[in-house]
Amino acid sequence: MSPRAYRLGQRQATTEQTRMRIINATRELLMAENGFSQFSMELVAKQADVARxxxxxxxxxxxxxxxxxxxxxxxxxxxxxxxxxxxxxxxxAALEQYITIFSHFWNTDRLVTRRLRALAALDPEFEQVIRKRDERRTKGTSVLINRIAEQRGSSSAETLTKASNALFALLSFESFDSLAGPDRSLEDVAPLVYQIALGAIDRLLPPH
Structure with a gap:
């Protein structure tokens, strides 16, 4: 490896380390008792020990x-x-695995996720970021509902939309957080979410 390539590799590694230190500092601030209400780039820089x-x-x-x-x-x-x-x-099986993956995701950093979504409610620009991510879940639930409807022979556009919207709401962080309450892991409620989803599907997409 040439000296120049080595220096570039070192610089890239240092940059990535700094980037992760800043991201971790952001996470720590959001978890702090007062960090959420006072969140700012200046505080993040101080927490990460870097310049603003x-x-x-x-x-x-x-x-x-x-x-x-x-x-x-x-x-x-x-x-x-x-x-x-x-x-x-x-x-x-696809639906059950989809729910299991989301339950793990929502549970990975529950407090930070809760506060990020609260920030989105207060900051219109960041709200767009969360909305775009939620739109991916909308597409996923729509694909799953269409596959189930095809198997059931149910194809009304109105019922497909209702079922997809219901599944989208059920798979939200807020639903998992509420069902889990203060004492249960969000992953623990995945089977319950699946059963509720099946009940909603049976009601909204009756077999033909």
Whole structure:
């Protein structure tokens, strides 16, 4: 390896380490008792022990930083496994795996996820970030509902939309968080969510 390539590799590694330190500092601030209400780029820089401009250089804006944190949560929460759910030949097995993956994802960093979604309710720009991520779940639930409807011979556009909307709401963080309550893991409620989903599907997509 040439000296120049080695230096570039070292610089890239240092940059990535700094980036992760800033993301981890953001997570720590959101989990702190007062960090949520006082969240700012300045506090993130202080927590990560870097200059404020380093944070801006890495992420561009507060929204960019929070989006990077969302990406980090998705990676640690195993969201890349969603593709395997859609490869399931049986639509009900696909639905059950889809719910299991989301239960693990929502549970990975429950407090941080709760506060990120609360921030989205207060910040219109960041709300767009969360909305785009939720739209991916909308597409996923629509695919699953269409597969189940095809198997059942139920194809009314209105009922498909109702069923897809119901499943989307059921798979939200808020639903898992509420069903789990303060004492249960969000992963513990996955079987219950699946049973509720089946009940809704039976009601909205009766076999023909």
């Amino acid at each position: 401009m380093t944070v801006y250089h890495q992420f561009g804006s507060k929204t960019g930083l929070l989006e990077a944190l969302c990406d980090s949560l998705a990676a640690s929460g195993g969201m890349e496994q969603l593709a395997s759910a859609f490869r399931q030949p049986d639509p009900y």
